[in-house]
Amino acid sequence: MSEILVFFTQTNILEFKLPELKTLAKLSSVPLTLNENSHDKKNPFLVLDLQSEDDAKRLMKRTVLMRSMYELWASAKTHDDLYSQLAKCPHHLKAQYVQRPDGTFRVKVDAFGKKLQDPDRQDRLDKILGILPFEGKVKLNNPDQSFHLLELYGQAGSKTPDKPLRVYFGRWLMDGQRDQIRHYHLQKRQYIGNTSMDSCLSLLMANQAMVTENALVCDPFVGTGSLLVAAAGCGAYVTGTDIDYNVLHGKGKSSRYNQIWKGPDENIRSNLRQYGLEHCYLDVMQADFSKCIWREQPLFDAIITDPPYGIRESTRKIGSDKNNLVNHEHLQNHVPSCTKYGLTDIFRDLLNFAAKFLKKGGKLVYWLPVYTPEYTVDNIPQHPCLELVANSEQPLSVHVSRRLITMRKHLDYEEARESELQATVSDDHYTESFRYRYFHSAGVPEQKAKADARDEQDPLDRERKVQS
Ligand SMILES: C[S@@+](CC[C@H](N)C(=O)[O-])C[C@H]1O[C@@H](n2cnc3c(N)ncnc32)[C@H](O)[C@@H]1O
Incomplete structure (x- = not known):
């Protein structure tokens, strides 16, 4: 089982995301258990338990509402909690993705519901690279692996809190079919x-x-x-x-x-x-x-x-x-x-x-x-x-x-x-x-x-x- 983070597109049709997800799960025979009542429909993030990365990729083949999927490495209410979870990151993940001198990688920091200033972005990046000292080469375009820190501040239009509501860190798996x-x-x-x-x-x-x-x-x-x-x-x-x-x-x-x-x-x-x-x-x-x-x-x-x-x-x-x-004679052009x-x-x-x-x-x-x-x-x-x-x-x-x-x-x-x-x-x-x-x-x-x-x-x- 792996924890998968789904990032949905933010439109006024957010209510459609779970029906589409359930339909695509049926269509691609991916076992899915969803607790719909516990999910806030305005939240663009959703964590799923899936049996394999392959299942995650099958779900993404036709979706128009799921923007991206990530293998979830850590999720917390505060940055400090997130960093301490990352410090305890399982050995097999480190061996496969961090200690890879022959590979290329990038780490991206994104916030939803708030515009992050460059110094804040850099500060988060430094902290992550301190905890996860990736050994490969940095490549911004099309790297072998892409890692993302995603911060949720709430809905656009509502008052932006100083601190995020939730922060996630994960390895990018696949984008949906927005290009369709x-x-x-x-x-x-x-x-x-x-x-x-x-x-x-x-x-x-x-x-x-x-x-x-x-x-x-x-x-x-x-x-x-x-x-x-x-x-x-x-x-x-x-x-x-x-x-x-x-x-x-x-x-x-x-x-x-x-x-x-x-x-x-x-x-x-x-x-x-x-x-x-x-x-x-x-x-x-x-x-x-x-x-x-x-x-x-x-x-x-x-x-x-x-x-x-x-x-x-x-x-x-x-x-x-x-x-x-x-009349019968008028029927033709009637x-x-x-x-x-x-x-x-x-x-x-x-x-x-x-x-x-x-x-x-x-x-x-x-x-x-x-x-x-x-x-x-x-x-x-x-x-x-x-x-x-x-x-x-x-x-x-x-x-x-x-x-x-x-x-x-x-x-x-x-x-x-x-x-x-x-x-x-x-x-x-x-x-x-x-x-x-x-x-x-x-x-x-x-x-x-x-x-x-x-x-x-x-x-x-x-x-x-x-x-x-
Ligand atoms: C909302 S539009 C459909 C638009 C279509 N989905 C599209 O992408 O162009 C509804 C259509 O129903 C048609 N329509 C209205 N009354 C109809 C009827 N009694 N029988 C069949 N079509 C009808 C209209 O001509 C109109 O083209």
């Missing part, structure tokens, strides 16, 4: 839209869904295909649907600054081609999610999606409040009208869809918007065939956040009792317009927020008007 976030960054993406999912969250969703090579993954609200890119990056075959023809086919107005119309190469296929992933692209279809287009059977290994909330895009489905029948698709219905349809079309053991990963003052765990939609695996919050404003929900299909559709086969979605939370609450909680006066909520313009209509 840069590789897939939206700034360099061929085709993006107003609601394209950023690369870190897309990769995180693919991890949560345990997407693996040759899996079949679907995004039923595919938009510009950001989630398909992340899933294809994990080796999956990808497909999706969207109601909006212009979004699917890269037509109409561009979301890019300084560009009016979308260019010829702005579409989902080009996005996959850009990363050498076109062979994973099955295709996408224009379809209204409220009307099922798939043959009913368990098809997908994972469904990852970001349904519309009605804030930056409208929640619409095909339908009409009028009872007009379209553009069906749209009616409102309430959030309660969207999430009910999504869970019912996952219950039918996921293979047993497959994952549904999706974003659920919530109004935080009223949120309780009972607001999470449920289905008898799906069990909740993870539920983490990303705050969007003081009163509104979205939660990344991971569910696993644990029961075949036929196994569930027919009376229970419908998803249940907490009506109270979603019947009153989420859009109204969003605007009102953002400081928009009540009357105007109500008007804004009513004036939900269909982007399809808007786009059509622009083109005509």
